[in-house]
Amino acid sequence: MTADAHLIEHMMNPKNYGNMENPDATGMGKNPQNGEKVAIYLKVDKQDDPLITDISFQAIGCTTTIVSGSIVTSEARDIHFSRAEELVSATLGLLENQSPEDAACTEMVALALKAALDTYNEKQKDPEFSMYSYHITTDCTPKEEENQEEEK
């Protein structure tokens, strides 16, 4: 990741970072390779196409994860679920242009949002449902490490 002014602002002051009391839904994105994870919390206005009225996230992860979480949750605030699903797809579509480490972090955030949306929908059918947790599929091993592994 490069550290341009826009990204540094997200590093210095991550938007929407923190826990949320009594969220309507929580979703989790996880990297099973290294145990990193992102939780996204939603407050939702119940409608035919539900509206995200508040959103926050927490992460055990690196700076790239925090920047991605800050950007994605800012985009997801005050939008309807149909638009949020498009945001998830668009974000996942960006992964191939990123380094493996950055792609893994971005995927984790996108999947956490997807999991939160799916959790909300599931809770409408089953109020006792806890939450969805999705694992990323991107391999975050940097190429040079992969080569070293092969050489061994």
Next chain:
Amino acid sequence: MKQLFKEVHETWLATQFTGFMSQTQSRQKLYEFSNILFKHLTWLENDFIKNNTTYTYDIPQVPIKVTHLSHMLNNIIKRIESIESQLNSCKDEHITFRMASDLDYIKSVLVKLPEENVEKCFLAEKNYPNVELSDEARDALTIFLFEESYKEYELIMVYNYSKANSDNAFLNRIFQILIDESFFHLRSFGQMMAEMGILGVPRSLMEEIYKFDNLEQFLKDGIQEEIGAKEECKKLAAAVSESSEHFADFFTFINNQENYHIALMEEALEYINNK
């Protein structure tokens, strides 16, 4: 008392990070006051533990982006006044008497500290005084400082939680050394962030980071992380060695300090395994 605990935590961080902004003797005073506020946090924490009250280190983001030091000093004074108004939520009068006395003195000093323009701590210029860095080295250093300043804050809180909730003298000695070491590193990195215009308070911790079930696994993971940090320090030392001998020496010094942290964690691990 949970709100009081939260506000003391926020005020400690606000005071510590205001110390990074200052270029005068005020820095030392702010460091000392942040030490006192951290001590208050541990007193309240011990009171929670004594009374079997559950607690977390959950706090909102602490905003510090200002143009002048006085803005932060006034902010800290307001925070202290809010703390003072809630002291009676702690039922241990010995604690609250000591806190009230400390807070009264801190306010009286803060109000007299000289004004400083601190705008450059937030301009994101990413330049370090008297050091020429390539764009790549500058980006690497910027990301390293964000990663490591968070990591040091995390380690302070993790070891503090472990220490507060353990009565094992052997382990607590190690935890206290690691807390002290992390404070030193946090201060080194925080000052560098202020110089480079990228100062920000680390994000709050997820509960499961410090409320872990398996100390052995935590120490094993911690050793691996320290080894990773050593590698980053080596890379940074190499990246800046041509432009700044002082900088390269600093990262070599930090790299070598990680060896001590690893030795301490290995000592703790051995102790647990032999118990």
